[in-house]
Amino acid sequence: MGVSVEVEDLTVSYGATPVLHRVSVAVGAGEFVALLGPSGCGKTTLLRSIAGFVKPSGGVIRAGTRDITHAPPERRGAAMVFQSYALWPHMSVAKTIGYGLAIRGWDKARIAARVEEMLRLLRLEGLGARLPAQLSGGQRQRVALGRALAVDPEILLLDEPMSNLDARVREGVRHELRALQRDLGITAIHVTHDREEAMILADRIVILHEGRVAQHGSPEDLWARPASAYVADFLGATNRLPVRVRDGMAEGAEGEPPLRLDPGRAPPAGASTLHFRPEEARLLAPGEGIDGLVFHGTVALSAYPGGRWRAAIRVAGQEVLVDVPERVAQGAAVRLGIPAAAAHLFAATEPQQDRRAEVTPAH
Amino acid sequence: MLPYLLVAPALFVVGAFFLVPLGFSVVGAFEGPAGPTLDNLGRAFGLYRTDLLFTLVIVAASTLLTGLGAIAIGGYLTLGRNRTAVRMLAAMYRWPLFIPFIVAAQAMRGFIGQNGLMNNTLIWIGLMPQEWAQSFLDWRGIVITFVWKQLPFATLLVAGAMAALDRSGIEAAQNLGAGRLRILLGIVLPQVARNVMVALVLSFVTMMSVLSVPLMISGQSPTMLTVAMAWRINSLGDYGTANALGLVSCVLTGLVAWIWLRQAAQERGGRGQGGGAT
Numbered sequence: 038m039g040v041s042v043e044v045e046d047l048t049v050s051y052g053a054t055p056v057l058h059r060v061s062v063a064v065g066a067g068e069f070v071a072l073l074g075p076s077g078c079g080k081t082t083l084l085r086s087i088a089g090f091v092k093p094s095g096g097v098i099r100a101g102t103r104d105i106t107h108a109p110p111e112r113r114g115a116a117m118v119f120q121s122y123a124l125w126p127h128m129s130v131a132k133t134i135g136y137g138l139a140i141r142g143w144d145k146a147r148i149a150a151r152v153e154e155m156l157r158l159l160r161l162e163g164l165g166a167r168l169p170a171q172l173s174g175g176q177r178q179r180v181a182l183g184r185a186l187a188v189d190p191e192i193l194l195l196d197e198p199m200s201n202l203d204a205r206v207r208e209g210v211r212h213e214l215r216a217l218q219r220d221l222g223i224t225a226i227h228v229t230h231d232r233e234e235a236m237i238l239a240d241r242i243v244i245l246h247e248g249r250v251a252q253h254g255s256p257e258d259l260w261a262r263p264a265s266a267y268v269a270d271f272l273g274a275t276n277r278l279p280v281r282v283r284d285g286m287a288e289g290a291e292g293e294p295p296l297r298l299d300p301g302r303a304p305p306a307g308a309s310t311l312h313f314r315p316e317e318a319r320l321l322a323p324g325e326g327i328d329g330l331v332f333h334g335t336v337a338l339s340a341y342p343g344g345r346w347r348a349a350i351r352v353a354g355q356e357v358l359v360d361v362p363e364r365v366a367q368g369a370a371v372r373l374g375i376p377a378a379a380a381h382l383f384a385a386t387e388p389q390q391d392r393r394a395e396v397t398p399a400h
Numbered sequence: 401m402l403p404y405l406l407v408a409p410a411l412f413v414v415g416a417f418f419l420v421p422l423g424f425s426v427v428g429a430f431e432g433p434a435g436p437t438l439d440n441l442g443r444a445f446g447l448y449r450t451d452l453l454f455t456l457v458i459v460a461a462s463t464l465l466t467g468l469g470a471i472a473i474g475g476y477l478t479l480g481r482n483r484t485a486v487r488m489l490a491a492m493y494r495w496p497l498f499i500p501f502i503v504a505a506q507a508m509r510g511f512i513g514q515n516g517l518m519n520n521t522l523i524w525i526g527l528m529p530q531e532w533a534q535s536f537l538d539w540r541g542i543v544i545t546f547v548w549k550q551l552p553f554a555t556l557l558v559a560g561a562m563a564a565l566d567r568s569g570i571e572a573a574q575n576l577g578a579g580r581l582r583i584l585l586g587i588v589l590p591q592v593a594r595n596v597m598v599a600l601v602l603s604f605v606t607m608m609s610v611l612s613v614p615l616m617i618s619g620q621s622p623t624m625l626t627v628a629m630a631w632r633i634n635s636l637g638d639y640g641t642a643n644a645l646g647l648v649s650c651v652l653t654g655l656v657a658w659i660w661l662r663q664a665a666q667e668r669g670g671r672g673q674g675g676g677a678t
Binding site for chain 1: 566568569571572573574575576577578579582586587590591
C-alpha cells in the first residue's frame with residue numbers, strides 16, 4: 038500500500054545554478070500525481086530528489102510520517118522507473134525483476150514465484166530468460182516497471198517512462214499503467230513533458246515553470262482555469278489576441294458586445310492577452326451571437342490534419358488557428374467567436390515574449 | 401593510393417622492427433652449427449624449465465593482483481561517495497604510467513630493500529620492530545614492482561569503461577537497495593568484463609617481456625626467462641638457446657592471450673573474436 042509524500046520548500050542547486058526554488062508538493066497515499074513541464078523546468082530534479090539521487094540544499098521530504106530528506110536512495114521505500122529503463126544488458130529478464138528481492142534476502146523459490154507473478158501481471162510470460170537486447174521497446178519498459186513493482190514499493194517514481202515508446206504502444210501502456218497503479222494502491226509520481234499523458238494518467242497535475250510550481254490541481258481544473266499565461270499556453274491555449282479590459286468587461290472587435298468577466302478571474306483593467314485553444318473557438322454565421330468574445334478577421338490558410346479543417350485566421354495583424362468543420366475559402370472575411378468558458382485572459386506582460394517556441398508541443 | 405600511403409609507415413615499423421626480427425628469432429631457434437636442429441629447444445627446456453614456471457607464476461600472480469587493484473580503484477572512482485577522495489584518487493592513480501620499468505625497478509630497490517625506505521619508515525613510526533625488517537628484493541619484489549607499474553594502465557582501461565556505463569543502471573540497483581560492493585560485482589563488473597580481460601592480457605604480455613625488473617630486483621635463481629635470455633647472449637654468446645627461449649615465451653604468451661580472449665568471446669554469447677598478442 039502506498040504512503041503519502043510531502044515535499045516542503047525544497048530547494049536544489051547544481052553548483053551555483055538554482056534548479057528548484059522552495060517547491061512544495063503534497064501527494065496523498067495511493068494518489069497518482071504528474072509533474073508536468075518543458076525540459077529544464079526542474080521536474081526530473083524534483084523526482085530525483087524524492088528518489089534520493091539529488092541532494093537538496095534546503096527543505097524537507099517526507100514519506101508518510103518519516104523524514105527521508107537525507108536518507109540514502111535504498112532506504113526510501115521508493116522504486117523508480119528510469120527514462121532509459123536502465124536495464125542491465127548482461128542480466129536476464131527474470132534475474133532483473135528478482136534483483137530487488139535477492140537483495141532483500143528472499144529465498145530462490147519465493148523469488149521465482151514472485152517473478153512469475155510479475156511476468157504474468159505485465160504480460161511478459163515466457164520471456165524470463167531473455168536479455169534486454171532481445172526485447173522490444175514496450176517489453177523493456179514493462180521489465181523496468183516489473184523490477185520496480187516486484188519489491189512492492191510504497192512509492193513508485195516514473196521518470197518519463199514512455200518517452201521512448203512509439204505513439205501506438207504508448208497509448209496502451211498508459212491505460213495499463215493507470216489500472217495497475219490503482220489495483221496495487223501505490224502512490225505514484227510521474228514526470229512527463231507530455232500534456233496528454235499527464236491528463237490521462239494523473240489524479241492531479243503539478244505544472245512546473247523554471248523551478249517553481251506554476252499551478253497544481255486536477256486535470257479538469259487546470260484545463261478549465263489555467264492560472265497564468267504560461268499554464269494556459271502549456272495546456273494548449275496557444276492562440277493569443279490582444280484585448281482591452283475596462284470595468285470588468287473585455288472588449289473584442291469594435292461593434293461586437295463586450296464580455297462580462299468573472300470577477301474572480303478578471304485581469305486588472307488595461308491591456309490584456311486572450312488565450313484560447315483552436316478546438317474551442319468557432320466561426321460565427323453572420324448575425325449569430327455568442328456568450329463570449331467576437332473578433333473580425335480574414336482566412337489566411339486552410340489545412341486538413343484529419344477529421345476537421347484547421348484554419349489560420351488573421352486578426353488585427355496576428356494569426357490564430359481555429360478548428361472548423363468545413364474548408365473555408367482563403368481570403369474570406371469571418372467572425373471568430375470564443376465562448377466565455379474558453380477565453381483565458383491574463384494581463385499583458387511586458388516585454389511580450391513568445392514562449393510558444395520553447396514549449397514542447399503535446400500531441 | 402592515399403590509404404596505402406597512410407598505412408605505409410605503420411606497416412614499415414611493424415615489418416622492420418617486429419615481424420623481421422621475429423622471423424629471424426624463430427629461424428635462429430632451430431639453427432645449429434651444423435644446420436637445422438632441435439638442440440636449442442632441448443637446451444631451453446632442459447636448463448630453464450624452473451625459470452619458465454617461475455616466470456609464469458610471477459606474471460600470473462602480478463596479473464591477478466593488477467586486475468583486482470584495477471577493479472577496486474575503478475570501482476571506487478565509479479561508486480565512491482566521498483567526492484574529494486574520488487578526485488584525489490583519479491588524479492593520482494595514473495602517475496606510475498609515466499615512469500619506465502627501469503626507473504621503477506631502481507626506485508623499488510631503494511624502497512623495499514632490507515634497509516629500504518619502507519622498512520625504515522615503518523620502524524621510525526613505530527609500527528614494526530627493527531628485527532622484523534626483511535628484504536623484499538626477491539620474487540615478491542618483482543610482483544610488487546610489476547603491479548605498481550601495470551596497475552595504472554589496467555585501471556585506465558577499466559575505469560574508463562566503468563565511467564562510460566549508463567549511470568542510471570547503477571542508480572536503478574541503488575534504488576532497489578543494493579550496496580556498493582554488490583553493485584560493483586553484480587552490475588558494473590559484468591558489463592566491463594571484456595575491458596578487464598583486454599587490460600589483463602595486455603598487462604600479462606607486457607610483464608612477460610620486461611628484463612630490467614627481474615634483473616635489478618632479484619639476483620636469485622630461479623629467475624625470469626628474459627634474464628635467462630640476456631645471460632645466454634651477453635655471457636655465452638649463445639643466440640640459439642636465447643632464440644629458443646624467446647620462441648617459447650612468445651608461444652606461451654600467445655597461448656594465454658588466445659585462451660583468455662576465446663573465453664571472453666564465449667561469455668559474450670559466442671561472438672567470434674580473433675585473438676593473440678605477442
